[in-house]
Amino acid sequence: MATAASPLAEADFATRYAQHLLAQLQAGPLHSAAAPPGLQRHPAIAWAQSGLMPLCGEPEGAPQLCPLPLPSCADAALAALAQLSGAAALRGFSGAQLLSERAALMQLTRGGAISAGGACHLLDTREGGIALSLPREEDWELLPAWLQDGQAVDVGDWSALQARLVLQARDELLERAQLLGLACAADVDAASQAVPWLRVLHGAPLHGVNAPRRPPRVLELASLWAGPLCGHLLQLAGAEVVKLESWQRPDGARRGNRDFYDLLNAGKRSVALDFASREGRAQLRALIAHADIVIEGSRPRALRQLGIVAEELLAEQPRLSWIAISAYGRSAEQELRIGYGDDVGVGAGLSAIQAQACGQRMFIGDAIADPLAGLHAALAAWASHASGGGRLIEVSLCGVLRHIVESARLPEAAAWRERYVRWMAAAGTPATPVPRRAPALAAALGADTQSLLRDWAVPC
Template sequence: MAFQPNEKTNVIAYANTLLAGLNLSPLSDVPFIETHPAINNARSGVQGHAHPSSNNKIIPTALADYADGALLALKSVAQDNPLKTNLPEYGAHLLGERMALFNTHPREQVSAGGSCHFFEARNGYLAINLARDEDFDLLPALTDAQIPITTDKQILENAFKKFSIQDLIPLGRDLGLAISAVALPDYDSFDNWVSMSPSATSQYPSPKVSPLVVDLSSLWAGPLTGSLLAMLGAEVIKVESSKRLDGARRDKSDDQGEKEFYDLMNGGKKSFTCDFTTQEGREQLLQLIECADIVIEASRPRALRQLGIHAETLLAKKPGKVWLSITAYGHGPATENIIGFGDDIGVAAGLSSLMDIIHGRPLFVGDAITDPLGGLHGALATWACWMNGGGMIDLSLYQVLGFALSQDPLIRAFNKNNLIRRTSEWTKILNMSDENMYPVRKASKPAPPPGYHNEEILRKLDALQKS
């Protein structure tokens, strides 16, 4: 289901498309003031944090409108919740806030976060996200040992020119690299944005009951979902391994922006830590998950199974329970173990190829763009599932962005000339704009230190065990 190419109705039409995918009624009369998608993109900061009329490279599709539409749909689903006014005013505000706080922007060959890089292969370009130290150790195996283990960008720049994309992508993914080709996917294949399996033993919540959410996720997409649920009144417990805390937690960093961003994602949550490597820690983790009304996780399924956590079994034990599983490319034997991060998934969904078509070279779009979009869509799916009796949610970040892009009629029925014409028109509109960037949100409260609420939560678990 694709909205019509009326650039003044993107947000409401996209919100209704998302609601239709959840089998929910469309929006009624909505007092939503729409802005032009080019201005909305620029003001959101997804094109970089300069004035909207600056010479940043135009993104030729309505990304900020898709973010606004997802948040508008969430507000519709939560319309009977008196706390819905705690949600951000616009979803677009969330797209560029990390770049604003970190004072970063995408560069020619490197993502805003600094870890994802474009490399030229024999027959095209690919993106590799070298986010972890061990990723560099895998590069020799990717190139038949033709390059050493190195972080030297000049050596890496020419390392892949002898190899084809068709060989590099599957091998890289088998090795555990976050790797994707700069190419346009088949947008006709994105028939929905989420896969949801209703609970066989549905139990609808009392309107007076706020769900208990256990957030096992880290970094951005999952924590954003949890923070939006907290704004709706849920009690959210952020759970971390005491041996490996959330990588976004930078308590020893002098960068105030990093702390402010972590507080935005986790400031309204309680903190619980346990040692996943011990029997006691795994028992505490399992007991906490059993008590939860909603579970948010962004792990590969085999990682959870190794901890003795089986989503289907736990869903069956508690009617009405919701399990949100966020992955790079979705569940299923062919996809569930593929590594992916926000930037390289954005490349896989075609954004950098669109920029190549319009601007003459592949470019990164925004900052880990599928994370804020995934978090917004994840909150919508989760709250809708909670209100409708529970179940399993398979949310693929690739599917979310691919579906959003497929709603653009100039992309779905690909027409290069029309896209170039649109970019020219949007550039003229921006050059006439005198609007400022959207303000960066402020966290409602600081995120608690690791394990700050352990005693309180363990007492509750002990009481539940005895009852």
């Protein structure tokens, strides 16, 4: 795609982005007759109707938009998946709606330099800004080692933390965060050449799409948002989805907002295994052997410690599609780095671009990298399965967002400002977020373990 779009070309950005995604998958052109009507919306209108604008801006200020076509890209990814799968269930809503529905269900709103969920803050160091996520009490316990001053910071005392950060070097903080397992990113716009939204790390390149002979079996080894959304969309596309969790560490989203958890997980069969036991690890391996698609939503070492190595399993199962979703990908220098949707969004350049456009750093949306990655991952998963499988595909939250940024990049701050002013004028009154509703409750942890093991002929 072009690195910059003229005002005239902006009107069909979603259509062009859908065409771009399908072309990268060798999946043919977008059929205009089958494209949802919302795909023709101008990006500013997509912003206004998505429910995202009330999630951007200062708490006491007016709703904002970002001069990047994020809702349009969500619409495009969903339209591409709907075309490949032929599923009518994917045509009843817009991809843009997925970006704000968690906030709607949790009644979140904009916080400026504080994420909508509250766990991530924009902070200043001696050498520039960072985004830091501290969602758990144990993350706060790591701060003395991170700051290297031996002094504890009370949980939730962001002001005290900020006072100490201004004396610290940003690059050193980023390096130590990665070593300690803290989610931290630089608040910069790192302009680059085109960044791929997926990488085929093992197996043949994608080479066209055929209708699957039967609905694929999907094994979802993922938690929170991006991975479960990927599984949810594949389920709507017609797949049989099994949510596989550890008895010791189930999906943390089970403890969160129940309506949102049900929305993403209703209809999935729930299997829980004891990964600490030899029997549980053997059952895990057997379930993978019966799957067509595996969604991995953790850093690679988590499964490797259980003896599960994607590349080895692909050699044994030549039709398996392994979709690896992580914050920054599986390269040697990034695979241990953690990230959440808000801090990854900042690291991909969204806050810095917004500062160029309107003069203010801020979070864009609610954990924006998660739903966008989940949408793109579902598209990659279906395309891989429909073209024969046999691939390990990396979809990183940062990679997806940087790909979107580069697909709509403007050359200078003045151009971002001009687009921002024009889009704000065109957007009109923004809609409030409106969520979909789950058709049923999600299954309790492990509710389907025995029946699924029998159905898939796995020893109990």
